[in-house]
Amino acid sequence: DGGITQSPKYLFRKEGQNVTLSCEQNLNHDAMYWYRQDPGQGLRLIYYSQIVNDFQKGDIAEGYSVSREKKESFPLTVTSAQKNPTAFYLCASSVDRDTEAFFGQGTRLTVV
């Protein structure tokens, strides 16, 4: 089945740790995105990539980093510089920036 796979579903981070969230897609899409969802707020864009080996900061990139070494994969690292990382993280992909976006099932990150 074609789709977007995010892992893990739940993730716990200790203070000062870096953690990496995985996002893999087999839809052959060029564009991939990371969004953060907090209660009572709309989804906010963290990073996006239009093509392999290229990515751009979104509205709330501070404390996060990404890589796009393969078309299928767009991992997100939440660094210790992100002061309030507890949130629901969603990965998405689309053929390009103007076409329908498809989302994964999300990763819930909690700081312990």
Add this chain to the structure above:
Amino acid sequence: KQEVTQIPAALSVPEGENLVLNCSFTDSAIYNLQWFRQDPGKGLTSLLLIQSSQREQTSGRLNASLDKSSGRSTLYIAASQPGDSATYLCAVSGGGADGLTFGKGTHLIIQP
């Protein structure tokens, strides 16, 4: 900066009613508008995509309209069912923003 507003924030209706969810956006220079459904703790499921040149799209009991010049879209749900209970999100692409700009959603409860 593009802003998306959804009204109402919450809605509870008896089963079988027809209902309308509203979405407005501030910058009419969009590429497309998408309606999504989100169940608790889950990712987003794409319901309908309307390109900027289109006026409406239909899928089963769902009909979405777009009036780009006035910055408005509506999602019409016919003959509502308890399984329609979820949060419905509206998002636009373009309008000076990268990625999708989301509203905060309408939390819908259909009473059996």
